[in-house]
Amino acid sequence: MNETPKPNSFRSGPDEDGRFGIFGGRFVAETLMPLILDLQGEWEKAKNDPSFQKELADLGTHYIGRPSPLYFAERLTEHLGGAKIYFKREELNHTGSHKINNCIGQILLAKRMGKTRIIAETGAGQHGVASATVAARFGFPCVVYMGATDVERQAPNVFRMKLLGAEVIPVTAGNGTLKDAMNEALRDWVTNVEDTYYLIGTAAGPHPYPELVRDFQSVIGKEAREQILEAEGRLPDMVIAAVGGGSNAIGIFHPFLDDAGVQIVGVEAGGRGLQGVEHCASITAGAPGVLHGNRTYLLQDHDGQILEGHSVSAGLDYPGIGPEHSWLHDIGRAEYVPIMDHEALDAFQVLTRLEGIIPALEPSHALAEVIKRAPKMRKDQIIVMNLSGRGDKDIFTVAKILGMDM
Amino acid sequence: MTVRMDKRFAAVKAEGRPALVTYFMGGDPDFDTSLGIMKALPGAGSDIIELGMPFSDPMADGPAVQMAGQRALKGGQTLSKTLDLAARFRETDNDTPIVMMGYYNPIYVYGVDKFLDDAIAAGIDGLIVVDLPPEMDDELCIPALAKGINFIRLATPTTDDKRLPTVLKNTSGFVYYVSMNGITGSALPDPSLIAGAVKRIKGHTDLPVCVGFGVKTADHAKAIGASADGVVVGTAIVQQIAGSLTKDGKAGPDTVASVVTLVRGLATGVRAARLVAAE
Ligand SMILES: Cc1ncc(COP(=O)(O)O)c(C=O)c1O
Numbered sequence: 001m002n003e004t005p006k007p008n009s010f011r012s013g014p015d016e017d018g019r020f021g022i023f024g025g026r027f028v029a030e031t032l033m034p035l036i037l038d039l040q041g042e043w044e045k046a047k048n049d050p051s052f053q054k055e056l057a058d059l060g061t062h063y064i065g066r067p068s069p070l071y072f073a074e075r076l077t078e079h080l081g082g083a084k085i086y087f088k089r090e091e092l093n094h095t096g097s098h099k100i101n102n103c104i105g106q107i108l109l110a111k112r113m114g115k116t117r118i119i120a121e122t123g124a125g126q127h128g129v130a131s132a133t134v135a136a137r138f139g140f141p142c143v144v145y146m147g148a149t150d151v152e153r154q155a156p157n158v159f160r161m162k163l164l165g166a167e168v169i170p171v172t173a174g175n176g177t178l179k180d181a182m183n184e185a186l187r188d189w190v191t192n193v194e195d196t197y198y199l200i201g202t203a204a205g206p207h208p209y210p211e212l213v214r215d216f217q218s219v220i221g222k223e224a225r226e227q228i229l230e231a232e233g234r235l236p237d238m239v240i241a242a243v244g245g246g247s248n249a250i251g252i253f254h255p256f257l258d259d260a261g262v263q264i265v266g267v268e269a270g271g272r273g274l275q276g277v278e279h280c281a282s283i284t285a286g287a288p289g290v291l292h293g294n295r296t297y298l299l300q301d302h303d304g305q306i307l308e309g310h311s312v313s314a315g316l317d318y319p320g321i322g323p324e325h326s327w328l329h330d331i332g333r334a335e336y337v338p339i340m341d342h343e344a345l346d347a348f349q350v351l352t353r354l355e356g357i358i359p360a361l362e363p364s365h366a367l368a369e370v371i372k373r374a375p376k377m378r379k380d381q382i383i384v385m386n387l388s389g390r391g392d393k394d395i396f397t398v399a400k401i402l403g404m405d406m
Numbered sequence: 407m408t409v410r411m412d413k414r415f416a417a418v419k420a421e422g423r424p425a426l427v428t429y430f431m432g433g434d435p436d437f438d439t440s441l442g443i444m445k446a447l448p449g450a451g452s453d454i455i456e457l458g459m460p461f462s463d464p465m466a467d468g469p470a471v472q473m474a475g476q477r478a479l480k481g482g483q484t485l486s487k488t489l490d491l492a493a494r495f496r497e498t499d500n501d502t503p504i505v506m507m508g509y510y511n512p513i514y515v516y517g518v519d520k521f522l523d524d525a526i527a528a529g530i531d532g533l534i535v536v537d538l539p540p541e542m543d544d545e546l547c548i549p550a551l552a553k554g555i556n557f558i559r560l561a562t563p564t565t566d567d568k569r570l571p572t573v574l575k576n577t578s579g580f581v582y583y584v585s586m587n588g589i590t591g592s593a594l595p596d597p598s599l600i601a602g603a604v605k606r607i608k609g610h611t612d613l614p615v616c617v618g619f620g621v622k623t624a625d626h627a628k629a630i631g632a633s634a635d636g637v638v639v640g641t642a643i644v645q646q647i648a649g650s651l652t653k654d655g656k657a658g659p660d661t662v663a664s665v666v667t668l669v670r671g672l673a674t675g676v677r678a679a680r681l682v683a684a685e
Contacts, residue, residue: 017541027510027537029466031562031587034569173472179463186465191588193564290511290537291463303484304515305462 010257010333013324018207018294020327026206028293031190040208042113047215052108059104060219063137064094068220070227070384075354083237083377085370087387088224088252091359097389098220098248099130099201105216107134110197117192118142120199121185123150123178123244124315124362125157126389127201132166134199142166145184148176150314157393175308178244178318182292202245203322206293210322217251224384225255232382238263238373241386242366243336244280244315246322248388257333265373266325267365269311270338278310282321283329283336296323312341312397313361315389343368345401348391360389361397411454411503411531411556411579415614415635418453424631426451426676427616428669429507429640431458431474432491433483434647439657440478443647443665444495448502450666451673455495456534456638459488459508466536468591474644477655485512485521489528496529505532505558505579510546518546522553532556532579540572547576560584561607570610580614580636581607585621591641594620594630601633624675631679639672 007013013020026036046052060066069092073085090098110118118140122128128144135142144161148170151158161168174180189198203213221239228236239256241249243266256262271279279285282297289298291306299307299319311317328334344361347368352358359367366385374383391398399406418425428447433440447455460475460483467475492504506525513521513535525533533555538546540559547557556579564587565573574581583603586595604615617630618638627637646668650661 026539026541028539029536029562030539030560030573031466031564031584033539033541034564034566174462183463183465187468187589190466191592193587287515290509290514292465293537295514298511300511300515302515303486304512305460305479306511 006331010328011254013327014207014211018211020324021330022288023296023323023326024207024210024294026293027290027295028206029190031193035193036206036208038113039109042109043208043212046109046112055108056105064100064104065092066219067223067227068092070224070231072231073355076351077374079354080371080374082374082379083381083383084379085374086228086236086382086384088220088384090220090248090386090388091357091390095126095130095133096392097126097130097360098217098251098386099127100133101219101251102201102213102216102247103127103130103134103199105212106199107138107140110140110199111138113197115195115197116140117196118199119145119185119188119196120201121145121178121181122201123147123181123317124313124360125150125154125161125393126315126360128166128168129157129160129164131199131201132161132164135166136164143188144168145171145181145188147178147181148172150177150181153397154314154393155396177308177314179306179308186292201247203247203250203324204245204292204294204296204320210294210324213247214250214254214324217247218254220248220251220386221253221255224252228382228384235259235262236382236384237261237377238265238383240265240267240366240369240383242267242316242362242388243321243325244318244362245320246325248386250322250324252386253334264328264334265369266334266336267369268336268338269313269316269365270340271310271312272341274338277307279338280309280311280316280318281338282319283326284338286319288326291320294323296320296326297329312344312401313365315360315362316365337369339365339368345398347371348398357387358391359387360391361394363388410501414453414501414503415580422680424634424676424679425453425616425636426627426673427454427456427618427636427638428452428643429456429458429638430643430647430665431460431471431478432488433460433478433481434474434644435477435651435655435657436481437483437487437491439661441491441494442662444491445498446662446666447669448499450669452502452669454503454505454636456505456507456640457488457492459485459506459512461509461512464509466589468589468641470591470641470644470648473648485516489524492530493528500529503531504529505534506530507534508536510535510537513546518549522550522555525555526553530555532558534558534560534582536560540575543576551576551578558582563587563603567606570607574611577613580616581611582638583607583615583617583634585617585619588619590619592620594622594626597629597632600630604633624671627672627675628678631676637676643668
């Protein structure tokens with residue numbers, strides 16, 4: 001909204017009540033309130049504890065494989081004939097996506113808080129796999145809630161989670177996607193509040209989750225900023241990322257928010273088009289509301305009932321978005337655009353053939369936007385895109401859509 | 407407190423028994439049946455009515471209440487129809503307090519001021535909004551209190567003595583003690599633990615303390631009612647409704663009657679409660 005005054009810094013949020021403008025907050029049942037206040041207190045301490053930061057950094061280097069490379073996509077750049085395109089290679093991380101950055105951070109918090117059991121929700125299964133991974137690494141039992149539809153379309157990840165020792169519980173409520181998995185995880189949490197740590201997979205949920213997930217993911221943007229300065233001697237003109245709940249996007253955006261010359265673009269799942277309800281473009285086609293602990297843009301009807309949405313990509317199939325994105329949209333610092341299923345599928349194939357990288361369907365949405373924008377930009381301009389995950393998990397879905405036999 | 411709420415708690419106290427608070431989902435399985443159920447509740451022995459507002463994503467509810475909400479939404483229920491349900495009930499009953507219970511988003515989307523005005527016009531006495539803890543009081547609690555509608559807060563086993571004052575600060579009408587950490591429809595914990603918790607809460611407030619979550623039978627009502635000022639029954643009623651429906655989920659011939667039978671039984675439970683306490 002235009003009348004909102006511009007803050008001095010775009011990086012100072014949230015306020016002490018967890019608000020980014022009108023977004024965010026702590027909309028949870030009383031049972032959970034003491035726990036999220038504890039978590040906030042623990043996070044405040046951990047943030048400023050050098051030994052915590054050191055453990056986090058060590059695990060980042062030796063377990064995740066950080067820093068991830070910033071890769072100049074030469075052939076794609078040539079093919080599109082415009083701006084220079086760089087990928088932040090989060091798909092090379094251990095477990096194959098950015099999700100592990102957050103999981104390592106939160107498991108250390110869980111350990112500090114003396115919790116003994118981990119629960120998580122997952123859509124694409126990347127967060128479920130990353131959660132099961134850190135649970136195995138730190139010796140916690142782990143339960144992952146996953147929509148029944150997603151269990152089917154992300155079968156390889158379900159198997160990986162089971163191998164890692166996690167229990168995967170399919171959720172049949174609603175459309176059986178990420179939103180329903182999150183409801184079920186919250187129900188588990190209120191029931192087992194004493195011993196259980198809820199490892200939320202995206203920059204959403206009640207305060208302090210959007211903040212702490214962002215902080216753990218901001219390593220992406222911090223590295224990318226240094227790497228592009230090193231490679232090009234200047235900042236990029238544009239940073240692009242796909243937005244499901246918004247964690248990979250806020251992770252790469254946040255360190256660039258106060259760089260006025262850097263255009264920030266979030267890509268939402270346009271599904272089968274914005275006319276009907278078969279999309280997940282919460283900002284482009286939704287309205288502010290309250291779900292899963294925070295106020296944010298949501299897909300909902302006139303009565304405030306949440307809609308299910310649709311995306312070819314399980315990781316973007318969520319009717320909300322992290323509250324900080326809603327705020328960045330309203331104050332005009334970032335722009336959010338939809339990409340349709342078929343555009344993402346085309347982009348998926350382009351990257352595979354031109355660069356020898358099989359991307360996940362989630363960042364394929366960001367890539368489709370790059371493919372639209374780069375040709376219209378000058379050759380001396382630079383785009384940095386977050387390549388948030390690899391596509392191994394999606395090959396069955398893609399094969400089915402393309403009518404290929406496996 | 408609204409006059410109706412005050413009077414009702416005073417009346418049951420004079421009878422030397424706890425109040426029976428009954429929850430059902432507005433619009434389950436359809437508007438007319440739901441109105442029939444609501445109108446029959448006081449006669450069956452319900453002292454206070456909790457009118458559920460259906461929501462697509464009821465994060466604190468178990469399968470029974472989730473499905474009731476889905477049935478209601480499928481039957482076309484909306485927040486404005488739930489308000490209408492209360493208004494229609496008020497045409498013939500101006501004494502039984504009505505508390506609307508649900509989640510914040512439908513109210514937020516309806517518009518808080520408009521909702522409160524319409525709720526007052528419909529004869530609503532109180533609100534329970536599961537996902538609005540004290541930290542979010544500016545959203546609805548403060549405006550509701552300013553307009554004279556009770557804001558009834560949930561206290562839970564995780565609400566320790568340090569936190570209780572925060573929870574009680576802007577609470578009015580009654581305190582709803584949730585008997586366990588969990589969702590609606592779970593099993594009832596040991597009544598003696600609950601009695602201890604009620605006593606602890608009463609050490610911090612003069613408001614009546616009602617206990618819910620897990621109360622399903624007359625015996626439960628009797629046991630819990632020995633220490634509480636009110637006993638809340640929800641899932642059992644919702645399940646009774648579910649069990650009475652036809653195969654395609656429509657109201658059956660006995661839907662209203664079966665709820666009445668259940669509530670009558672529960673009412674004998676609360677009426678026997680203090681006898682146990684006196685024993
Ligand atoms: C590779 C990848 N990218 C993006 C997302 C979307 O999540 P977020 O918006 O939190 O980054 C997912 C979610 O599963 C994912 O697996």
